[in-house]
Amino acid sequence: MRLSPFNPRTSELCEPYNWSLWQNWLLADMYAPDHIQEYYAIRSACGVFDMSPIPKYHIHGPDAVRYLDRIVTQDVSRCAVGQVLYTAWCDDEGKIMDDGILFRLGEESFRLTTGDPWLFWLEDNTANLNVVIEDVTDLGTLALQGPFSRDLLKTLSKADLDNLRYFHMIEAELAGIPVEISRTGYTGDLGYEIWVQPHQAVPLWDAIFEAGQDYSLVPFGDYALEMARIEAGLLLIDADFYSSKRVVHDFEKSSPLELGIGWAVKMNKDYFIGQKALKAELARGLAWETVGLEIDLNSLEAVYAEFGMPLYLPYEAWMEAVPVYSDGQQIGKATSGTWSPVLKKYIAIARLRPQFTSPGTRVNMEVTIDAQRKQTQATVVKMPFFNPSRKTSLGKV
Amino acid sequence: MNAKNKKYDAIVIGGGHNGLTAAAYLAKAGKQVLVLERRHLLGGAAVTEELYPGFKYTVYSYVVSLLPPQIIRELELPKHGLHIMPLEGSFTPMEDGNYFANYPDEDDTLDEVRRHSRRDAAIYPVFSNMMYDLAQAVKPILSMVPPDPANPGLSGLKTLSAFGSHFKSLGKEKFYWLTKVMTMSAYDFLSEWFETDVLIATIAQVGIIGTFLGPKSPGTAYVLLHYYLGELDGATSSWGIQKGGTGGVSEAIASAARSYGAEIRCNAPVEQVIVKNGQAVGVVLENGDEIYAKTIISGCDPKVTFRKFVEEKDLPSDLVEAIDNFKFRGSSGKVNLALDALPDFPAMQDKALIRAMQEICPSVDYLEKAYDDAKYGSFSKRPLLGCVIPSAVDPTMAPPGKHVMSIFVQYASYDMPAHGNRDQQRDAFGKAVIDTLEEFSPNIRDLILHKQVITPWDIEKVVGITEGNISHGELMIDQLFFMRPAPGYSKYRTPIRNYYQCGSGTHPGGGIMGTPGRLAAAEILKDGN
Numbered sequence: 001m002r003l004s005p006f007n008p009r010t011s012e013l014c015e016p017y018n019w020s021l022w023q024n025w026l027l028a029d030m031y032a033p034d035h036i037q038e039y040y041a042i043r044s045a046c047g048v049f050d051m052s053p054i055p056k057y058h059i060h061g062p063d064a065v066r067y068l069d070r071i072v073t074q075d076v077s078r079c080a081v082g083q084v085l086y087t088a089w090c091d092d093e094g095k096i097m098d099d100g101i102l103f104r105l106g107e108e109s110f111r112l113t114t115g116d117p118w119l120f121w122l123e124d125n126t127a128n129l130n131v132v133i134e135d136v137t138d139l140g141t142l143a144l145q146g147p148f149s150r151d152l153l154k155t156l157s158k159a160d161l162d163n164l165r166y167f168h169m170i171e172a173e174l175a176g177i178p179v180e181i182s183r184t185g186y187t188g189d190l191g192y193e194i195w196v197q198p199h200q201a202v203p204l205w206d207a208i209f210e211a212g213q214d215y216s217l218v219p220f221g222d223y224a225l226e227m228a229r230i231e232a233g234l235l236l237i238d239a240d241f242y243s244s245k246r247v248v249h250d251f252e253k254s255s256p257l258e259l260g261i262g263w264a265v266k267m268n269k270d271y272f273i274g275q276k277a278l279k280a281e282l283a284r285g286l287a288w289e290t291v292g293l294e295i296d297l298n299s300l301e302a303v304y305a306e307f308g309m310p311l312y313l314p315y316e317a318w319m320e321a322v323p324v325y326s327d328g329q330q331i332g333k334a335t336s337g338t339w340s341p342v343l344k345k346y347i348a349i350a351r352l353r354p355q356f357t358s359p360g361t362r363v364n365m366e367v368t369i370d371a372q373r374k375q376t377q378a379t380v381v382k383m384p385f386f387n388p389s390r391k392t393s394l395g396k397v
Numbered sequence: 398m399n400a401k402n403k404k405y406d407a408i409v410i411g412g413g414h415n416g417l418t419a420a421a422y423l424a425k426a427g428k429q430v431l432v433l434e435r436r437h438l439l440g441g442a443a444v445t446e447e448l449y450p451g452f453k454y455t456v457y458s459y460v461v462s463l464l465p466p467q468i469i470r471e472l473e474l475p476k477h478g479l480h481i482m483p484l485e486g487s488f489t490p491m492e493d494g495n496y497f498a499n500y501p502d503e504d505d506t507l508d509e510v511r512r513h514s515r516r517d518a519a520i521y522p523v524f525s526n527m528m529y530d531l532a533q534a535v536k537p538i539l540s541m542v543p544p545d546p547a548n549p550g551l552s553g554l555k556t557l558s559a560f561g562s563h564f565k566s567l568g569k570e571k572f573y574w575l576t577k578v579m580t581m582s583a584y585d586f587l588s589e590w591f592e593t594d595v596l597i598a599t600i601a602q603v604g605i606i607g608t609f610l611g612p613k614s615p616g617t618a619y620v621l622l623h624y625y626l627g628e629l630d631g632a633t634s635s636w637g638i639q640k641g642g643t644g645g646v647s648e649a650i651a652s653a654a655r656s657y658g659a660e661i662r663c664n665a666p667v668e669q670v671i672v673k674n675g676q677a678v679g680v681v682l683e684n685g686d687e688i689y690a691k692t693i694i695s696g697c698d699p700k701v702t703f704r705k706f707v708e709e710k711d712l713p714s715d716l717v718e719a720i721d722n723f724k725f726r727g728s729s730g731k732v733n734l735a736l737d738a739l740p741d742f743p744a745m746q747d748k749a750l751i752r753a754m755q756e757i758c759p760s761v762d763y764l765e766k767a768y769d770d771a772k773y774g775s776f777s778k779r780p781l782l783g784c785v786i787p788s789a790v791d792p793t794m795a796p797p798g799k800h801v802m803s804i805f806v807q808y809a810s811y812d813m814p815a816h817g818n819r820d821q822q823r824d825a826f827g828k829a830v831i832d833t834l835e836e837f838s839p840n841i842r843d844l845i846l847h848k849q850v851i852t853p854w855d856i857e858k859v860v861g862i863t864e865g866n867i868s869h870g871e872l873m874i875d876q877l878f879f880m881r882p883a884p885g886y887s888k889y890r891t892p893i894r895n896y897y898q899c900g901s902g903t904h905p906g907g908g909i910m911g912t913p914g915r916l917a918a919a920e921i922l923k924d925g926n
Binding site: 032033034036037040041043044045148151155213214215216297310311312313315339341342343344345 | 466469470474475479480482483485500501502504505533630631640749752788789790791792797798
């Protein structure tokens with residue numbers, strides 16, 4: 001088991017001792033006995049999530065752009081220094097291996113974050129290009145998310161945070177500590193990710209929490225994060241999809257086009273791994289499409305009423321395959337779902353047959369009560385479910 | 398067309414949250430609706446005002462819990478800005494330095510009860526289940542028009558018979574408990590379960606909110622249940638605060654109403670309802686303007702609805718008598734504070750409880766003594782205080798690092814001025830609040846940047862609610878269901894044709910709930926208006 005560089009602080013704060021493991025790193029599920037307060041901090045004030053365990057690779061060298069363009073689906077040559085891209089990467093069959101965030105640190109220097117560790121694969125695919133790949137997962141990373149995250153950071157730094165655009169990054173000092181700040185996150189809200197050398201992790205944490213007292217800052221764990229990322233319509237590996245390299249059966253694999261992230265697949269750029277298969281898939285038509293579902297609460301309430309129960313809502317996000325039907329025929333599955341406290345809606349991410357994916361289509365989702373299979377009505381909607389303008393807007397001048 | 402001459406389907410008098418709710422539902426049904434609000438801002442008693450620069454006060458109200466999910470869903474309120482954040486339970490400091498806390502996590506609460514009494518900890522989950530069941534049993538009544546058993550009519554008979562089987566399905570034991578909760582005092586009811594005084598006090602204080610009764614007065618157990626019906630996303634009896642103050646709830650409902658086409662006018666006080674041949678046809682504003690509509694709906698309290706807007710000659714004498722006897726008796730006030738920093742409660746071990754409701758009700762006797770003062774026309778020397786610090790979870794309420802504290806205070810007798818002039822009484826009342834709070838939070842006085850003190854007569858004068866009762870009349874068993882506001886006049890209609898009522902003085906009563914407005918709109922539409 002490995003410990004984040006922020007562990008001296010997170011271990012003191014994780015009151016219910018509720019931890020899980022992420023790549024064998026210790027990760028707090030929640031810091032308070034109830035994660036709903038943490039969720040509301042993300043949507044009303046601000047919160048900090050220790051995302052240090054996320055695998056990180058420093059990719060640099062004269063051929064870094066050519067190399068990355070060969071392996072990821074995004075067009076890296078069009079990524080400016082200081083810009084950040086969401087991208088996927090596939091196997092030769094065009095099946096997704098993982099998704100992640102690519103940061104252009106310099107002309108020949110990038111950082112890639114991933115869901116699973118991929119050092120072997122990144123190295124195996126250098127194809128004699130002049131590029132160096134280093135695992136820099138030890139770097140400390142904090143996600144500071146929420147409507148007041150910018151106000152908080154501005155009290156610690158002279159950097160021009162008001163003009164830092166969504167999916168861009170800068171080098172800065174926070175309370176005198178050198179960091180990189182990227183306007184990125186996994187919550188769909190205004191937010192930043194802060195990258196720091198491990199030996200300065202604790203002083204950075206302390207500075208942020210001291211300043212945070214004025215902004216109702218709380219640490220948040222995985223439970224609150226899951227609710228927020230589903231509202232934001234963001235996919236999770238091992239929940240909404242599986243890595244094609246880590247499953248055995250073909251049905252467990254999916255393509256980025258099926259997952260609704262085709263916008264991050266630049267089909268017309270030069271060769272990349274999986275390009276040919278993805279083009280063929282597009283020509284042939286998709287087998288699945290990924291959409292949002294809004295569960296009809298009146299219908300769900302009626303299902304619970306059959307059991308003499310009041311409506312039950314999932315305050316914790318669930319991540320499992322749940323059948324979705326139309327006219328009694330299964331047409332796909334929901335893969336993640338949660339009650340959305342800000343939207344007052346029960347929402348789910350689902351992968352359905354394409355003829356059922358236009359917004360407004362009525363479908364049924366399975367609900368299990370007392371081991372009895374029931375169905376509730378749901379409506380197909382576009383994702384993201386929650387997309388406030390502050391996520392991308394610039395600060396006050 | 399000149400707005401003055403425009404003909405509306407419906408005019409709603411009063412832009413409080415119930416008036417706005419009724420307007421939203423009527424507009425959604427395609428009606429041309431005009432809302433007339435006396436003040437410069439919407440919300441009635443659910444308003445937010447920045448009375449000290451940078452600090453927002455939820456002036457007259459404080460927490461939200463009773464707003465039902467149907468209204469949130471049907472009016473799509475989150476889209477219009479509804480954003481309710483749950484409070485982190487409650488915290489009751491005791492006079493000996495000990496405390497009692499109620500946490501969002503049930504096991505934490507049980508640990509806390511166990512710290513005071515192992516016996517009470519063992520029975521607490523049984524009590525919680527029973528209250529939950531009773532709340533579920535009563536809940537359907539709250540979302541329907543109450544049938545009058547004396548004059549049920551055909552649909553009323555059906556409803557009554559449905560009730561019959563509904564209550565039968567509760568089983569004997571729960572039915573007896575339901576009878577007890579309808580008739581007993583909060584203290585007697587709770588004492589059958591618990592031995593821990595501070596636990597009883599913390600639960601019982603909910604039973605006296607908005608009433609002119611003490612925890613040992615019969616009828617308060619029902620009020621307790623009334624508030625148990627509150628929920629946040631299905632979590633019963635949990636309390637929340639609206640982002641930006643409770644005015645945000647009113648604004649969200651108003652925004653929904655406007656999105657359906659309702660017209661809302663502020664600074665438009667209504668003087669009178671125009672009645673011709675026993676039928677309401679319009680209103681006269683204080684400035685003399687006359688506006689006509691097919692239907693007139695009053696969101697004001699029963700006294701204003703029946704004794705101000707219309708003439709006695711247009712009403713039957715039994716209604717006049719019932720309204721004159723209707724008990725308002727405003728018993729609560731508010732103190733709003735702008736604070737330089739978070740206050741310190743020495744008894745607070747878990748600092749997260751600063752985001753909970755801080756209840757100053759250290760014992761049952763404390764509450765009953767507070768009532769003793771009020772019985773004889775004074776304010777409580779040591780009142781019940783329900784404090785929330787919205788800025789601890791919502792940084793939009795105050796500048797960075799600064800805070801607002803919203804303090805619900807009971808008892809403040811409406812009759813207080815009998816003992817001196819109002820300004821002096823208000824100052825003395827405000828002083829009693831701060832003196833009391835200081836006993837439990839010694840640094841509070843030093844932190845105060847600005848203070849607003851509100852008495853029942855301030856609520857009456859500014860908001861317009863008779864005797865300043867936050868529920869538009871006490872929530873007592875003789876003023877509820879088919880008796881609210883008067884026997885025979887409980888179905889949102891009035892003896893004057895096309896004149897309706899939709900305020901908290903109608904079923905099911907007070908709190909930021911919206912149900913009276915929703916039910917009234919449904920009845921109006923049912924009448925073909």
